Structures are given as structure tokens and as C-alpha cells.
Amino acid sequence: MQPRETTDTVIIGAGVIGLAIARELAPSRSVVLLEQESRFGEHLSSRNSEVIHAGLYYPPDSLKARLCLRGNALLYQYCQEQQIPYQQCGKLIVASQGQQEALDNLYRNAMESGATGLHRCNPSWLRQQEPWLQASEALLSEHSGILNSHAFLSRLAQEAEGQHALLCYRHRVQRIDCGPGDFLLQVESDDTTFELRCQHLINAAGLHAVPLLKDCNGFPAEKIPEQRLARGNYFSLSGGSPTRRLIYPLPEADGLGIHLTVDLAGHARFGPDVEWIKHRDYQVNTARLPQFEEAIRRYWPSLNTDRLTPAYAGIRPKLFMEGEPYRDFLIQGEKEHGIKGMINLLGIESPGLTAALAIAEDIANHG
Numbered sequence: 001m002q003p004r005e006t007t008d009t010v011i012i013g014a015g016v017i018g019l020a021i022a023r024e025l026a027p028s029r030s031v032v033l034l035e036q037e038s039r040f041g042e043h044l045s046s047r048n049s050e051v052i053h054a055g056l057y058y059p060p061d062s063l064k065a066r067l068c069l070r071g072n073a074l075l076y077q078y079c080q081e082q083q084i085p086y087q088q089c090g091k092l093i094v095a096s097q098g099q100q101e102a103l104d105n106l107y108r109n110a111m112e113s114g115a116t117g118l119h120r121c122n123p124s125w126l127r128q129q130e131p132w133l134q135a136s137e138a139l140l141s142e143h144s145g146i147l148n149s150h151a152f153l154s155r156l157a158q159e160a161e162g163q164h165a166l167l168c169y170r171h172r173v174q175r176i177d178c179g180p181g182d183f184l185l186q187v188e189s190d191d192t193t194f195e196l197r198c199q200h201l202i203n204a205a206g207l208h209a210v211p212l213l214k215d216c217n218g219f220p221a222e223k224i225p226e227q228r229l230a231r232g233n234y235f236s237l238s239g240g241s242p243t244r245r246l247i248y249p250l251p252e253a254d255g256l257g258i259h260l261t262v263d264l265a266g267h268a269r270f271g272p273d274v275e276w277i278k279h280r281d282y283q284v285n286t287a288r289l290p291q292f293e294e295a296i297r298r299y300w301p302s303l304n305t306d307r308l309t310p311a312y313a314g315i316r317p318k319l320f321m322e323g324e325p326y327r328d329f330l331i332q333g334e335k336e337h338g339i340k341g342m343i344n345l346l347g348i349e350s351p352g353l354t355a356a357l358a359i360a361e362d363i364a365n366h367g
Contacts, residue, residue: 007032010198013205014040019156020360026163036172041153044206047314049261052145053351056110063329065113068351071358084151091144091246094135117142132242178218180340203344223337226320232272233284234311241268258295284310319347
């Protein structure tokens with residue numbers, strides 16, 4: 001084994017959260033970011049809808065609500081300053097016949113959370129604006145949008161390295177021995193294994209964040225939540241999109257429903273669904289196509305299903321506590337687990353891309 005190296009702060013995981021935190025912390029301390037893949041953002045950060053969320057769905061007192069709203073403002077500002085391609089295209093959440101009460105509840109929740117730029121849309125407005133769309137009513141969110149997520153991640157990485165953060169790809173953390181303000185990591189890189197010591201440890205490993213805690217000697221086992229995997233399949237729409245807006249049905253228990261999103265080139269795709277899986281597998285499950293067709297036809301009855309082709313799949317980490325779903329972000333610091341200097345970011349799925357800069361801001365302020 002190679003000799004030990006020492007640094008102030010180690011971040012595990014170069015997804016959008018890890019990169020945003022590295023960029024935020026690097027000006028004031030020495031930062032090493034360890035990523036097991038050969039490049040940044042290979043999992044959650046690159047396999048999503050690239051949507052800038054506006055904080056409509058989450059309980060007003062939740063981390064998701066606060067960090068999504070703050071992240072939305074920071075992200076639009078960052079895209080403008082850094083010339084990252086984006087479009088504030090707006091989102092329609094559509095209600096079918098009999099769903100008005102659910103739409104009312106969503107609107108009320110969004111307002112209580114502090115969301116702005118919301119408008120109720122009646123059938124005549126919808127017929128004029130989106131004649132292809134079948135809905136009895138809709139909620140328009142002005143502050144929802146899309147961005148080029150790769151350009152966003154790339155710029156975060158450049159800025160972090162510009163502030164002398166050390167980004168180490170193909171570096172897998174095998175084991176962590178942790179004590180108060182003192183962490184010893186065993187790291188494997190290519191054919192070498194070495195030890196790295198730090199005072200501050202930030203676990204932003206995405207899908208691997210919970211499993212990593214099981215290889216953490218000294219971390220209280222009762223503070224490790226159960227993590228299950230939900231694959232989200234996506235199907236592309238060939239030819240032109242019927243809209244330039246985002247079109248969402250009302251949310252479901254474990255997701256936001258099979259929605260239509262457009263990319264910056266104007267191409268449309270549908271997804272994600274929620275498919276529970278045991279092991280990580282990014283293969284699109286084409287057997288889910290009939291469920292997609294049924295879901296899409298609720299708001300687009302004239303869809304020609306021959307236009308749907310498999311696109312890609314993402315996997316979201318879903319947390320459970322005592323067998324019950326835990327639907328918020330779980331950010332554990334010393335107050336939660338008792339170990340000084342350690343922060344775990346667990347269950348960071350949607351709206352993690354939107355919230356990334358706000359999460360980094362919080363970590364810098366309170367970490």
C-alpha cells in the first residue's frame with residue numbers, strides 16, 4: 001500500500017452535488033474529490049429529464065421545497081453568468097376530468113412552499129395555446145425550464161479545478177475508518193491502493209452513498225437508512241414535438257408521472273416511470289411501452305405510438321425508514337449521526353439537479 005496522503009476535505013462522488021460542493025468549498029480549503037468512474041456525472045446527474053424545477057411538489061417544511069426554490073434562482077443566475085444553454089420554457093401540470101381537487105391541492109402546496117409564477121389555465125386558454133392537449137384544467141409554472149446538464153457539470157468541474165480542487169477520477173473508496181474530525185480512507189486507483197486522511201468528509205456518492213456507509217468503520221449502523229432502486233425508463237418521440245413547454249400529469253406516490261419534456265433542440269421524450277429493481281441496470285425495459293402509451297394518451301389522445309422509441313434509463317435512490325418511504329432529501333451532519341466533520345447526502349434524487357447550488361451553499365455555511 002502507498003504512503004498516506006493528507007488533505008482538509010474529501011468529497012466522494014463527482015455528480016452534480018459533489019462538483020457543486022467542490023466548487024463552493026475550494027476557495028477556502030484544500031479539497032480532494034474522489035470519483036470511481038472515468039468522468040463526472042455518469043449516473044444520476046446525466047440520466048434525468050434536465051428539468052429546472054420550481055418547487056411545486058414538496059411539503060412546505062421540507063428540504064426539497066427550500067433547496068429547490070433557492071436552487072432554482074441560483075441555477076438560472078449561474079446559467080446566465082456562465083453562458084450555459086438553458087430555456088425558461090414553463091411547465092403545464094394538467095388535470096383530467098375529476099382531478100380538479102388534486103390540482104387545487106397541488107396549487108395550494110406550491111403557494112405555501114413559496115413557489116411563484118403560477119397561473120391557473122382554463123380549457124379555452126389550453127385550446128388556444130396547446131390544441132393537441134386534452135385537459136380540463138392546468139397549472140402553468142413560469143419558472144420551470146430546461147438546461148444542458150452536461151455543460152452545467154462541465155463548468156462546475158472547471159471552476160472547482162480553477163480554485164485548486166483536485167478531481168480524481170477512477171478512484172474508488174473501499175473502506176473508511178472514522179473518528180471525530182479524523183477520517184482514514186482506503187482508496188483504490190487503477191493498480192494502486194493508498195490511504196488518504198482528512199478532517200472533513202462529504203459523502204455525495206449518489207446511488208453509492210448508502211452502501212458506502214456500510215463500509216464505514218465507526219459509523220452508527222442505526223443511522224443507515226434502507227435504500228431501494230427505482231429505474232426510470234425514457235422513450236423518445238420521433239419527428240416534431242407538439243409543444244415547446246414541459247407537460248406533466250399530476251404527481252404519483254413515488255414520482256412525478258410520465259411526463260413530456262423537450263430538450264434545447266426541441267426534441268421530445270417521455271418518462272420516467274417507476275420500475276423497482278434489485279440491481280443497477282440501465283437497460284431500457286421495452287416491455288413498459290404499453291404503460292407509457294396508456295399514460296401519455298390521457299393527455300395526448302391522438303398520439304401515434306409508432307413514434308415512440310427507447311431512449312435511455314436512469315436510476316433513483318429511494319430511501320426507506322422502518323419500512324416506510326422517506327420522501328425528502330436526507331442530509332446527515334454531526335447533529336444527526338454524532339461524528340464531527342462528516343456530512344452524508346442521501347436520497348438525493350429529483351430535484352437534485354435544480355437544488356445542487358443551494359445544497360452546496362448550505363454545506364459551505366453550516367458544514
